Amino acid sequence: MRRRSDCRLCGSRQLERVMSLGTTPLANAFVPASERDKPQEQFPLDVWICRDCAHVQLRDVVDPELLFRRYVYVSGTSPVFVDHFRRYAQAMQQLLRLPPGAQVLEIGSNDGTLLRFFKDAGLQVLGIDPARDIASAATAAGIPTRPEFFTRALAEQLRTEGWRPSLILANNVFAHADDLHEILDGVTRLLAPEGVFVFEVSYLLDVCEKALFDTIYHEHLSYHTVKPLVGLFARHGMELIDAIRVEPHGGSLRGIAKRQGGRLPKQARVEQLIAQETQLGLHAPEAYRKLFADIQQRRKELTALLQDLKRQGKRIAGFGAPAKATTLMFHFGLGPQTLEYIVDDSPLKQGLFSPGHHLPVVGSSYLYDGHRPDYAVILAWNFADSIIAKHDAYTRSGGRFIVPLPKVEVRP
Ligand SMILES: [Zn+2]
Structure with missing residues (x-):
């Protein structure tokens, strides 16, 4: 990894940080069972704006050969x-x-x-x-x-x-x-x-x-x-x-x-x-600072909800394992302390383990058999409506979904 010192578009060095999302592993770095016990490398995830041309960008560049x-x-x-x-x-x-x-x-x-x-x-x-x-x-x-x-x-x-x-x-x-x-x-x-x-x-x-x-x-x-x-x-x-x-x-x-x-x-x-x-x-930087503050607020609400459910002894899983779930999970603290596993409909990801946290990715049959979670947090939340519609048998059997964004909701 290397850190750029200049704007990727105009070359200016007037870069200002507008979001700091901590460190995460690479978003698509799902691992097989054989690598489950190996820790994965994590990289800083900071967002910057160029004060000259207004381009919004990461400065930390991971080797494209790796990506x-x-x-x-x-x-x-x-x-x-x-x-x-x-x-x-x-x-x-x-x-x-x-x-x-x-x-x-x-x-x-x-x-x-x-x-x-x-x-x-x-x-x-x-x-x-x-x-x-x-x-x-x-x-x-x-x-x-x-x-x-x-x-x-x-x-x-x-x-x-x-x-x-x-x-x-x-x-x-x-x-x-x-x-x-x-x-x-x-x-x-x-x-x-x-x-x-x-x-x-x-x-x-x-x-x-x-x-x-x-x-x-x-x-x-x-x-x-x-x-x-x-x-x-x-x-x-x-x-x-x-x-x-x-x-x-x-x-x-x-x-x-x-x-x-x-x-x-x-x-x-x-x-x-x-x-x-x-x-x-x-x-200008302010719009991104405001977005970041809104995200922090959602994070607080979701954390409080999940902690409460955990105290009640509820079983909680994640639903959907797109690349962007990695950013969401790391920033919102959704790790093995909270989620038992992640359900994903894609056979390509089933049998693998999520980046960094190494939660098992399983098929949607887990929503219905002996593994059934009381709550499933929809990590692919921009597809929440179609996921909930597709798995109405899960909700009819008493399971509930949690949508983390754009506002925290328990459905139905
Ligand atoms: Zn620029």
Whole structure:
């Protein structure tokens, strides 16, 4: 791990800390039974704002080899995301009207779910993704994918191989990458003269509005608002021409950029979103201090509730083990003293143990058999409604759910 001394976007050293979430293990570092007794390394989780460009970010950078080479998240496994990518590809086709054979490149292409829609439309596609297993599976499934990080050097090499994509896509990469300048240098070297660069990131405005503080973890180095991004693109001879709010992950931003002077017009939405951000105070430290204070209040309420239930001898489990549960559990003190195990519907996580606390992850049958908890704390709380609806047999048998955020609630 290393700690940056400057702003990832503008290089300023005027960084101010706005949240300190203690230390946590890596959010996705679930371990097998054989490693259950080994302590895991923890890293500081502090959030900073740049006083010059207003970019919100982590300064502590965990080695990307550690985070992304053995990445397990596969987007094609979630029907919600497949549908999102289908509509995403349609929107790009409507905007750009790419002719058959035009080139589309995606940075951080994961299993190729998005690129497949472009391929099916007759375009020539290429994925870049450092997760070796996912990249080779995507290639085998017909979406050629290079198992690499996207760098200037790789962009140069692709150019010599004849790549001049009309569209370069990057989803979540702008949150994950430490060196955004390297990525944009590569993009500007590679992009066709009238081409566009399109990216999606989690939108900090949604994080604040919906109290999604648990999306703060080490994979997410940047928490984007529109205003600092305008400056970032300008530094690379590009222009942000559109900024659209879209829904996956509880609230994202889709940005569209082109070379300065190209044919596509700039949409009014860019300035409108900047005005909205300004109104909410998102370009200054106070908004984040207030969010942090609200989170601390929820933490107090939840802790008091759980301590009371424990005193009554109630059995308590966690429900849902997404990456963000790690931040929630560590910051809210939800460890083995409180939770017996974590229920998760994904077979990929069942049989593993949660990062740091090493709570067993089990299937949802535990809600119904001899293990049944009296209370299940919903760690994937932004999906609380659908989880409660799906497991109404648990609540009908007397079990109850606890929703920790945006306010602490016992349901039903
Ligand atoms: Zn800055």
